[in-house]
Amino acid sequence: METLPSVTQTNQTVTFNYPNRHLQISVLTPEIIRVFEFRGDKGQSYAVEGNKQQPTTFTLNKNDNHYELKTDSLFLKIDADQHIDVYDQAGHPLITDYRGSRSPLDRGIDEAHKQLVEAEGHTVSQSVNGDDNSYYEVVKALAADEHLYGLGDKTGYLDKRGYEYDNWNTDNPAPQMENFTKLYKSIPVMYGLKNGYPYGLFFDNPYRSHFDMGKENFNYYFYSAIAGNLDYYILGGQTLKDVVTNYTYLTGRVPLPQKWTLGYQQSRWGYSISQQEVETIADHLKKSQLPCDAIHFDIDYMRGYRVFTWNNEAYQNDPKAFLQNLKQRGIKIVTIIDPGVKKDPDYSVYSEGVKKGYFVKTPDGQVYINKVWPGDSAFPDFGRPEVRNWWAQNTKFLTDIGVAGIWNDMNEPASFDGDIPDNIVFSDQELKSTHQKMHNVYGHNMAKATYEGLKTHQGKRPYIITRAAYAGTQKYSTVWTGDNRSLWAHIQMMIPQLCNLGLSGFAFAGTDIGGFGSDTTPELLTRWIEAAIFSPLLRNHSAMGTRHQEPWSFGEPTLSIYRRYLQLRYHLIPYMYDLFAQETKTGLPIMRPLVLNYDDDPRVTDIDNEFMVGNSLLVAPIVEKSQTKRLVYLPAGQWIDFWNHREYTGGKDIVVNAPLDKLPLFVQKNAILPWGQQVDHISEDPDDEMTFHVWGDQGHYDHYQDNGMNFNYQKGEFNRYAISVNRNQVSVKLLHQGFKSVYRKIKVVLPEKTVTLTYEPRTNRYL
Ligand code: GLC
Numbered sequence: 001m002e003t004l005p006s007v008t009q010t011n012q013t014v015t016f017n018y019p020n021r022h023l024q025i026s027v028l029t030p031e032i033i034r035v036f037e038f039r040g041d042k043g044q045s046y047a048v049e050g051n052k053q054q055p056t057t058f059t060l061n062k063n064d065n066h067y068e069l070k071t072d073s074l075f076l077k078i079d080a081d082q083h084i085d086v087y088d089q090a091g092h093p094l095i096t097d098y099r100g101s102r103s104p105l106d107r108g109i110d111e112a113h114k115q116l117v118e119a120e121g122h123t124v125s126q127s128v129n130g131d132d133n134s135y136y137e138v139v140k141a142l143a144a145d146e147h148l149y150g151l152g153d154k155t156g157y158l159d160k161r162g163y164e165y166d167n168w169n170t171d172n173p174a175p176q177m178e179n180f181t182k183l184y185k186s187i188p189v190m191y192g193l194k195n196g197y198p199y200g201l202f203f204d205n206p207y208r209s210h211f212d213m214g215k216e217n218f219n220y221y222f223y224s225a226i227a228g229n230l231d232y233y234i235l236g237g238q239t240l241k242d243v244v245t246n247y248t249y250l251t252g253r254v255p256l257p258q259k260w261t262l263g264y265q266q267s268r269w270g271y272s273i274s275q276q277e278v279e280t281i282a283d284h285l286k287k288s289q290l291p292c293d294a295i296h297f298d299i300d301y302m303r304g305y306r307v308f309t310w311n312n313e314a315y316q317n318d319p320k321a322f323l324q325n326l327k328q329r330g331i332k333i334v335t336i337i338d339p340g341v342k343k344d345p346d347y348s349v350y351s352e353g354v355k356k357g358y359f360v361k362t363p364d365g366q367v368y369i370n371k372v373w374p375g376d377s378a379f380p381d382f383g384r385p386e387v388r389n390w391w392a393q394n395t396k397f398l399t400d401i402g403v404a405g406i407w408n409d410m411n412e413p414a415s416f417d418g419d420i421p422d423n424i425v426f427s428d429q430e431l432k433s434t435h436q437k438m439h440n441v442y443g444h445n446m447a448k449a450t451y452e453g454l455k456t457h458q459g460k461r462p463y464i465i466t467r468a469a470y471a472g473t474q475k476y477s478t479v480w481t482g483d484n485r486s487l488w489a490h491i492q493m494m495i496p497q498l499c500n501l502g503l504s505g506f507a508f509a510g511t512d513i514g515g516f517g518s519d520t521t522p523e524l525l526t527r528w529i530e531a532a533i534f535s536p537l538l539r540n541h542s543a544m545g546t547r548h549q550e551p552w553s554f555g556e557p558t559l560s561i562y563r564r565y566l567q568l569r570y571h572l573i574p575y576m577y578d579l580f581a582q583e584t585k586t587g588l589p590i591m592r593p594l595v596l597n598y599d600d601d602p603r604v605t606d607i608d609n610e611f612m613v614g615n616s617l618l619v620a621p622i623v624e625k626s627q628t629k630r631l632v633y634l635p636a637g638q639w640i641d642f643w644n645h646r647e648y649t650g651g652k653d654i655v656v657n658a659p660l661d662k663l664p665l666f667v668q669k670n671a672i673l674p675w676g677q678q679v680d681h682i683s684e685d686p687d688d689e690m691t692f693h694v695w696g697d698q699g700h701y702d703h704y705q706d707n708g709m710n711f712n713y714q715k716g717e718f719n720r721y722a723i724s725v726n727r728n729q730v731s732v733k734l735l736h737q738g739f740k741s742v743y744r745k746i747k748v749v750l751p752e753k754t755v756t757l758t759y760e761p762r763t764n765r766y767l
Helices: 111-119 240-251 275-287 319-328 348-356 385-394 396-401 435-458 488-503 522-532 558-586
Strands: 006-010 013-017 022-029 032-037 059-062 066-070 074-079 084-088 093-095 136-141 146-150 164-167 189-194 197-203 209-212 220-225 230-235 264-267 294-297 332-337 369-372 375-378 405-408 425-428 431-434 464-466 478-480 538-540 611-613 617-619 629-634 638-641 647-649 652-657 665-668 672-675 689-694 699-705 719-726 729-737 745-749 754-760
Touching (some): 022 240, 084 197, 093 189, 093 197, 189 240, 197 220, 197 240, 240 558, 264 558, 275 319, 319 332, 348 375, 385 396, 405 435, 435 464, 488 611, 558 611, 729 745
Parallel strands (some): 264 294, 264 538, 294 332, 405 464, 689 745
Antiparallel strands (some): 006 013, 013 022, 032 230, 074 084, 084 093, 164 209, 197 230, 209 220, 369 375, 617 665, 638 647, 672 689, 719 729, 745 754
């Protein structure tokens, strides 16, 4: 045992002066503590913006062999051997350093055989260790009863325990299965439930990093990074919800979206080849009576895949008029953009970028070129504020034509001509940096630039979708999970993937419904729209060359079932919008794993095939081929079958029939849910009335309303209504009135009766 280090304290930061290192522990709030060691990286955080430290009292005491640092919520022991152990206030261990040395489980192979096995293309071990001396690792003990969540979009199951993952944003459309370590996003936040007690750990380092969640050895998990500072946050809280609220306090929350973005969106790579193609889709949607708010334009609308251009000839030389016309029909247009700028001296975006030095460069100062859709392309240096401004200005080209949202793709950044070398010169704000450091925040910075552009040019809440992301990107953009496939394994994976994204701050996320690659089937498409109907981003998208998967492609009964679920979605958009209004304050996602709502129920720690929408809806989709009944676990409490209103007592599994047209759906007893009118698209005109369904004879609901478009709500232009029901007695109160279009009428539907209340402007009451 070494002797205890000396400590120095400034404000809320204590520095432990070990002989070989200075470890800083900063108390940000009673539930958020930062551990930091400077290891040469001078950059700023991309995830945490602004000062998150709140005046917090804590105590620091020196014992015989350790220091004790205590806040009102967390208790840290820091010892002479540089261990940091974290306990909750009551002394339950949350995060404790592993005392042994790493000892991989035996793989039964020697070096010679390893080479043989690898010769056929098999991988023996996927762990990534850096070989230079900037590599470091943090190894924590695993309890027998410990479940691990988070990590953004990573493949596999809800509970990440037993798997390993890499953070290195990667475009790999091969079938993404549970052994896929890398995907499009790097969100290095993990949550644990250790013997039932929740905690979180957020490692803020954009360099390539690795999480081994107890795969190498059952007794520990570890995080390692190839370079960068040691910079992690300990997140506490009474409940898992509190921990998520703390994480999103730190890295930011999804801002309130425009309401129409919760509507259905139809997409396919190829639609935007011509105006006629798009018109056919819009006509089909209408003819099939499918509610829809947007059609997405993939890369084909551009001139030779040049970003910020339009192939006008294919749009009767007037794309603006065409988009205007579609808008009048209720359909908004979202266009894709890619970061790769075509190398073409006659193309102004390229020539201006070269002239002003806005592209990343080789170490000897040449513009670095790799291949993407346009062929040879240069890559904007998004780490620099000036380049982000330039990009933001360029988005005006699209908003001037009338584009409603922008979809950012290929921003890992993807490169077809081999990986971008580590030493390509990228900027880290104003500092010169490398691809190695800036890779994982490239998509983040592109999304941020696009967000700023839309905000300025449209004056509305920007609607951005991005494929690549880092922790904190949720402040600027919605995400989708990239190129999945029409596989049953991928509809299954959608649930844990979207739930873990939600826990990781990305409350607004979705998958390509029906599957992007490979051919879908009528059954898979039907089950997919059922299972995805509450995913915040609701978009059917597929690759060119795959079998068509528009809702009408397979005739009946697919079309009718599809329509029925889209109608259900539109009825419940006011509920989802309310959940977003709450999310901006709590960071809690819309689509939630059961464990988030019931973290004290050991039965729900690894449920992969059910999820919740807010606190009130439990969804148990069929995600297996040919299945028409399933077990559904209902947590404690009373639950009502949405379809036949049968009541169940929870705390057990029930068997539910689910023929092809049925999504098993349960409502918590006494929940009150808003029920919007059946519409073809979300109107920009305010609703005149609202209906609330009461799933019992008592309950309370807080409902939010604003114009659904711009930032006026931040100036108080919103209304809040309190709907209360007590023994069938209904009362509606306006808790806040700032938006002039209050509902004229409110209908409250109880099991036995419907109560209609009318707004009395004189008294400001509903009678
Ligand atoms: C990428 C995207 C996909 C898009 C395609 C063509 O594969 O992930 O959604 O359709 O590029 O732009």
